[in-house]
Amino acid sequence: xxxxxxxxxxxxxxxxxxxxxxxxHAPLVAGFLHRVFIGPNVRNLSQADLVExxxxxxxxxxxxxxxxxxxxxxxxxxxxxxxNDKGWLRKFYPPGTDEPHFDLTPATEKAxxxxxxxxxxxxxxxxxxxxxxxxxxxxxxxxxxxxxxVRIAELHKRRSDIDTEIARILAGDMPLLDxxxxxxxxxxxxxxxxxxxxxxxEVEHNxxxxxxxxxxxxxxxxxxxxxxxxxxMGERDAIADSDQGKSFQAFWDFLMSQSRQEExxxxxxxxxxxxxxxxxxxxxxLLRVHYDWLEAGEYTQRTVARLSEQLRRFLDDQAWLENRRxxxxxxxxxxxxxxxxxxxxxxxxxxxxxxxxxxxxxLERPLYRTPRKPLIADMVPREGDTDVDTTxxxxxxxxxxxxxxxxxxxxxxxxxxxxLAEVVARHPLRHGLVELVAYLQLAGEWPGTAVDxxxxxQIHWLTNEGIMxxxxxxxxxxxxx
Numbered sequence: 340x341x342x343x344x345x346x347x348x349x350x351x352x353x354x355x356x357x358x359x360x361x362x363x364h365a366p367l368v369a370g371f372l373h374r375v376f377i378g379p380n381v382r383n384l385s386q387a388d389l390v391e392x393x394x395x396x397x398x399x400x401x402x403x404x405x406x407x408x409x410x411x412x413x414x415x416x417x418x419x420x421x422x423n424d425k426g427w428l429r430k431f432y433p434p435g436t437d438e439p440h441f442d443l444t445p446a447t448e449k450a451x452x453x454x455x456x457x458x459x460x461x462x463x464x465x466x467x468x469x470x471x472x473x474x475x476x477x478x479x480x481x482x483x484x485x486x487x488x489v490r491i492a493e494l495h496k497r498r499s500d501i502d503t504e505i506a507r508i509l510a511g512d513m514p515l516l517d518x519x520x521x522x523x524x525x526x527x528x529x530x531x532x533x534x535x536x537x538x539x540x541e542v543e544h545n546x547x548x549x550x551x552x553x554x555x556x557x558x559x560x561x562x563x564x565x566x567x568x569x570x571x572m573g574e575r576d577a578i579a580d581s582d583q584g585k586s587f588q589a590f591w592d593f594l595m596s597q598s599r600q601e602e603x604x605x606x607x608x609x610x611x612x613x614x615x616x617x618x619x620x621x622x623x624x625l626l627r628v629h630y631d632w633l634e635a636g637e638y639t640q641r642t643v644a645r646l647s648e649q650l651r652r653f654l655d656d657q658a659w660l661e662n663r664r665x666x667x668x669x670x671x672x673x674x675x676x677x678x679x680x681x682x683x684x685x686x687x688x689x690x691x692x693x694x695x696x697x698x699x700x701x702l703e704r705p706l707y708r709t710p711r712k713p714l715i716a717d718m719v720p721r722e723g724d725t726d727v728d729t730t731x732x733x734x735x736x737x738x739x740x741x742x743x744x745x746x747x748x749x750x751x752x753x754x755x756x757x758x759l760a761e762v763v764a765r766h767p768l769r770h771g772l773v774e775l776v777a778y779l780q781l782a783g784e785w786p787g788t789a790v791d792x793x794x795x796x797q798i799h800w801l802t803n804e805g806i807m808x809x810x811x812x813x814x815x816x817x818x819x820x
Contacts, residue, residue: 356449371396373451384440386441390414393416426447522615738774746762750765759817782815787817787818788815790814796811797812
């Protein structure tokens with residue numbers, strides 16, 4: 340974005356972060372919100388808790404600056420900060436409660452992060468950032484290299500370096516990071532951890548904005564269901580397929596691994612127990628920072644789940660309205676029939692074909708015959724020596740429906756919905772069309788299934804003869820219940 344005069348003037352007038360920095364009570368707003376949200380890493384607070392905390396803050400400030408410094412009440416300040424013209428707090432009602440809750444907006448978190456960077460730091464590490472830059476460049480260079488010889492040469496070089504380092508350690512030469520290097524890397528870790536938590540609020544805000552637009556379109560929509568679903572699912576897929584959405588999904592898949600969580604817990608406990616790091620007096624909640632990441636990611640996943648729930652409610656409402664319309668038509672026909680009951684129409688009313696009776700003579704029917712009972716001789720079977728081809732016995736195809744169900748449940752662990760084509764893409768068909776039919780049967784029995792007839796998807800599989808087959812189906816969405 341170019342930082343010219345017009346752009347900056349527009350940001351100064353409209354951006355909530357800039358308005359916060361220009362506000363009359365900016366020190367009160369920034370200091371209080373940082374203390375109750377950013378410091379303890381709280382995602383949202385109820386109105387009662389936030390009002391109580393702000394009253395304590397105002398009482399302490401009035402004792403220092405006088406009663407006229409902040410004449411308003413805590414409730415009025417919170418409502419003012421949550422208004423659209425300021426946009427520093429988000430006021431909402433969680434499902435199942437009638438008490439309002441408050442949460443920071445992404446713009447407020449950006450302003451607080453900028454204010455944090457204004458303070459002078461006693462120690463500014465540069466080595467860890469340089470190493471991080473080199474590591475990122477190396478990953479991009481190796482990850483985009485298409486020549487296998489170059490990649491193999493790089494792997495051989497890396498293995499040679501590892502062998503050299505192992506030999507040095509076996510010889511007694513074990514290089515260790517000094518106190519400065521440890522502090523440098525730990526400071527870099529703290530900065531990245533804070534930025535990661537701030538990014539979650541922005542991702543959640545984007546999905547929440549999509550959810551708001553979906554509700555508005557559903558309320559004003561007058562067209563067909565298929566057109567609305569195609570438009571909404573296109574926007575949802577656009578966010579999920581964007582760089583931000585793909586990065587978030589990759590992060591979520593990585594962090595949901597139990598082994599990764601255990602490894603993070605072990606590394607955090609080991610690092611925080613080092614004497615140079617302990618001398619910096621880090622916050623104890625750093626031991627569970629990865630659980631804070633999980634909690635922040637769960638809020639984002641719930642926002643996406645609410646979007647799917649809204650679409651499903653729209654489909655149910657539309658089906659109810661269509662069924663009601665059919666019943667109204669049937670009741671109209673009954674009312675007209677009752678009104679014309681005493682007024683017989685003149686002339687022919689209805690012409691029926693083949694009104695004559697069909698005569699069926701009893702003697703034309705076949706007589707009953709006693710079924711023959713087979714006589715089975717009591718004989719001992721003898722083993723024969725005839726060569727029989729038993730290949731057909733071992734060529735039977737058995738599709739394990741339990742395994743297919745497990746594949747669907749595994750994919751729905753990290754997502755609220757998935758299409759049948761995506762499930763097959765992640766778990767390719769091994770038995771061809773028979774396995775695809777089994778998937779379709781499971782989709783019909785699944786407790787939450789939606790079919791979009793407007794969108795067509797293709798499913799591919801390879802036969803035993805090496806022939807690629809393809810099936811075109813409407814999009815089948817499997818929902819997590």
